[in-house]
Amino acid sequence: xxxxxxxxxxxxxxxxxxxxxxxxxxxxxxxxxxxxxxxxxxxxxxxxxxxxxxxxxxxxxxxxxxxxxxxxxxxxxxxxxxxxxxxxxxxxxxxxxxxxxxxxxxxxxxxxxxxxxxxxxxxxxxxxxxxxxxxxxxxxxxxxxxxxxxxxxxxxxxxxxxxxxxxxxxxxxxxxxxxxxxxxxxxxxxxxxxxxxxxxxxxxxxxxxxxxxxxxxxxxxxxxxxxxxxxxxxxxxxxxxxxxxxxxxxxxxxxxxxxxxxxxxxxxxx
Amino acid sequence: xxxxxxxxxxxxxxxxxxxxxxxxxxxxxxxxxxxxxxxxxxxxxxxxxxxxxxxxxxxxxxxxxxxxxxxxxxxxxxxxxxxxxxxxxxxxxxxxxxxxxxxxxxxxxxxxxxxxxxxxxxxxxxxxxxxxxxxxxxxxxxxxxxxxxxxxxxxxxxxxxxxxxxxxxxxxxxxxxxxxxxxxxxxxxxxxxxxxxxxxxxxxxxxxxxxxxxxxxxxxxxxxxxxxxxxxxxxxxxxxx
Numbered sequence: 399x400x401x402x403x404x405x406x407x408x409x410x411x412x413x414x415x416x417x418x419x420x421x422x423x424x425x426x427x428x429x430x431x432x433x434x435x436x437x438x439x440x441x442x443x444x445x446x447x448x449x450x451x452x453x454x455x456x457x458x459x460x461x462x463x464x465x466x467x468x469x470x471x472x473x474x475x476x477x478x479x480x481x482x483x484x485x486x487x488x489x490x491x492x493x494x495x496x497x498x499x500x501x502x503x504x505x506x507x508x509x510x511x512x513x514x515x516x517x518x519x520x521x522x523x524x525x526x527x528x529x530x531x532x533x534x535x536x537x538x539x540x541x542x543x544x545x546x547x548x549x550x551x552x553x554x555x556x557x558x559x560x561x562x563x564x565x566x567x568x569x570x571x572x573x574x575x576x577x578x579x580x581x582x583x584x585x586x587x588x589x590x591x592x593x594x595x596x597x598x599x600x601x602x603x604x605x606x607x608x609x610x611x612x613x614x615x616x617x618x619x620x621x622x623x624x625x626x627x628x629x630x631x632x633x634x635x636x637x638x639x640x641x642x643x644x645x646x647x648x649x650x651x652x653x654x655x656x657x658x659x660x661x662x663x664x665x666x667x668x
Numbered sequence: 669x670x671x672x673x674x675x676x677x678x679x680x681x682x683x684x685x686x687x688x689x690x691x692x693x694x695x696x697x698x699x700x701x702x703x704x705x706x707x708x709x710x711x712x713x714x715x716x717x718x719x720x721x722x723x724x725x726x727x728x729x730x731x732x733x734x735x736x737x738x739x740x741x742x743x744x745x746x747x748x749x750x751x752x753x754x755x756x757x758x759x760x761x762x763x764x765x766x767x768x769x770x771x772x773x774x775x776x777x778x779x780x781x782x783x784x785x786x787x788x789x790x791x792x793x794x795x796x797x798x799x800x801x802x803x804x805x806x807x808x809x810x811x812x813x814x815x816x817x818x819x820x821x822x823x824x825x826x827x828x829x830x831x832x833x834x835x836x837x838x839x840x841x842x843x844x845x846x847x848x849x850x851x852x853x854x855x856x857x858x859x860x861x862x863x864x865x866x867x868x869x870x871x872x873x874x875x876x877x878x879x880x881x882x883x884x885x886x887x888x889x890x891x892x893x894x895x896x897x898x899x900x901x902x903x904x905x906x907x908x909x
Contacts, residue, residue, distance in 0.1 A: 409825040414729050417720040420800075421738035424793065427753035428741075430763045434756070516854025516897050518870040519890035526883055606746040606857045611877070625748045628755075628861060637756075640749060651744045652737070663801040664847060665743030668750060668794045668855040 434637035461627075461638045467616070468623035469642075472603060474534070475619060479541045479602045480595050486542070487549025488591065492583070494550070495557040496565070509550055512543040517607040517667035520544075525611050534617055540608035545598040548661050552597065556590030557583075593657045600650045604643075604666045695885070698872035699892055705868060706852035707900070709791035710845045716792070717799035717844070722833075724800070725807035742797045747857020754790045754862060755781045782864045790858045795848045802847050806840030843908035846901045853897040869893045 435457060462469065493499070494506045512520055524540050564586075568578045609619035620643060627639045654662050724736050742750070757763050758781035765778035780786050810833065818832045834841075856870035863871055869889060876886040 405824055410723075410727060413719050413723040414727065417723045417739070418731075418735055420716070420720050420796065421735045424742055424797070425738045427757045427763075430756050431753065514850070514898065514901070515894045516850070516870065516890075518854055518856045518873055519894045522873060522877060522886055522890045525877070526887060600744060604744060604746045606748055607854075610857075610860075611874070621746050621748065624746075624752075625857070625860065628748060628752045633756075636752065640752065643749065644744070647744045648741070651741070655737070655740070660805060662743060663798065663805065664851065665794070665798055666746050668745075668747035668851060668857055 431637045431640055434633050435641050437634075457634055457638045458642065461635055461642060464631075464635070465620065465623040465627070465639065468618045468620045471534075471617055472620040475537055475541065476599055476602045478538050479545060480598045482538065483542055483545045483549050483598045484591060484594060487546050487594065488553050488587070490546075491550050491553035491557060492579070495554055496562060506550065510547045513547045513664075517544075518611075521608040521611045524608060536612050537609060537617065537619070540612065541602045541605060544605060544608070544667070545601050548597045548601065549594045551661055552594045552659070553587065553590050556587050560586050589657065593654065593659050593661075596650050596654050596657070597659060597661055600647055600654065600662065601666060603647050603650075607667060694867070695872060695889060698867045698869045699889075699896065701867060702853055702869040702893065703896060703900070705788065705791060706849050706855075709788065709795050709852050710849040713792050713795035713799045713848050714803070714841060714844050717796055717803050718841075721800045721803035722807055725804045725810070739800050740797050742794055743801070745794065747794070747855055747859075748861050749857075750790050750794050751858045751861025754786055754793065754858075757781070758786055758789070782862060784866050787859065787862050787866060787868075790862055791852050791855065794855070794858070795852060798851060799844050799848050802844040803837075803840060806837060806844075810836065839908040841908075842904045846904035846908065849904065850897055850901050853893060853900075 490509070494502055520543060521540065524536065524543070560583075564582050565578050568582045569575075573581070604621060605619075606621040606625070610622045610625060613619065613622040624639055624643055627636050631639070651662065720739060724732065724739075745753070755762065758765070758777055758779075760779040762778065762781065765775040768774065768776040814832050814836065815828055818828045823831065854870060855868075856874065859868045859871040860874065870893070873886050873889045873893070876882040876889065
């Protein structure tokens with residue numbers, strides 16, 4: 399005699415229900431925040447500072463004006479860190495995978511350590527190591543420490559997946575090492591490089607620990623400004639700033655997921 | 669590597685700072701708090717992640733991609749943002765107290781964002797997506813034959829989960845514990861926004877550095893925190909091999 403409802407179906411439905419409940423719970427605060435940026439400020443019982451600007455769009459314009467300096471710093475930082483990380487990380491990964499030299503193994507381990515130590519410790523070490531001279535270069539150095547391991551890992555994976563056979567063929571046909579790298583290795587690394595760039599962008603845009611500890615009123619990244627907004631501004635302004643923060647990073651994250659970027663499983667340092 | 673070397677050099681050039689960190693109540697408390705909170709968050713988030721990770725790895729259902737994206741989205745939130753979201757829900761005029769006020773007439777949980785429970789919830793908020801994604805990757809490689817064999821021998825779904833899947837998944841569970849634990853230990857933004865009467869090590873490091881300009885103690889705390897994280901991480905990782 400068979401049961402009208404199989405235990406397997408019950409387990410499956412219950413499992414899906416748990417997953418959906420979890421998703422709803424995780425997204426709910428975001429929905430409330432998004433609503434906060436668009437609902438009329440008077441709803442909260444007090445006149446919001448940005449409300450005078452008129453409507454939700456006015457609120458966003460107000461926030462953009464308030465933190466334009468931090469936004470520009472963050473954009474400059476990302477614009478510097480992404481190319482630098484790729485320019486340093488790609489040849490390094492190539493050397494580690496294809497041309498190992500004495501000590502390259504330990505060098506690689508060393509380059510991966512920033513992922514293994516608490517983010518705050520790295521930030522403090524950087525701050526103490528460079529003296530109390532917070533400046534843009536220091537921010538770049540801190541972000542590179544976080545993002546280089548991601549590039550190394552992604553590009554190494556791509557190199558291992560592709561194998562060295564075609565490179566050997568090219569060499570045997572008379573192509574020099576540079577020609578081989580430019581015409582055989584690099585073109586096949588493009589998906590890995592795109593993924594690396596997205597990962598570096600997402601981490602650099604959202605990084606808080608280094609940015610906040612090294613921040614000055616002049617050189618300040620957007621996540622650091624986000625903290626100031628949370629502690630000093632009204633809820634609608636904070637909500638709008640949150641949405642501005644998420645606007646570039648969420649699409650980048652979706653693209654990373656679509657490309658199968660497992661490296662982002664650990665997410666941003668919190 | 670240079671920053672780490674500088675940290676170590678600073679700590680060893682002033683060993684009394686180290687002693688102070690290990691002996692003085694405030695610093696030791698912050699380290700113990702971090703350790704306890706991170707361990708608890710790791711275990712609870714992994715426990716809560718098992719079912720969703722299994723569902724994402726094994727089941728196909730309409731809206732699966734959407735649900736999965738929603739669960740993994742918090743990976744892109746930095747710590748301060750998570751802290752803010754907890755205030756949005758559980759702050760003094762948060763959404764949950766307001767809703768409870770509408771339903772029951774009493775604003776329950778108002779301000780609980782700033783209690784230890786609120787901090788713990790924040791840790792769970794950023795740990796659960798990590799745990800789900802890490803476990804899902806492991807569950808995807810689970811050999812279906814084992815499950816089918818157990819079923820053919822008459823084991824029900826719960827018996828199969830307990831006697832086939834979980835033992836097989838134990839290494840993945842331990843490596844997920846390591847991942848979530850390490851992330852919690854270094855977590856700074858959440859505590860910066862939420863912690864009031866409760867302190868964790870990263871927050872204490874920040875206070876020493878910026879409020880008291882006490883580089884030596886901050887450096888020593890960093891070393892202690894890194895060593896603790898590394899030690900427990902190894903402990904979990906050894907069982908995951």
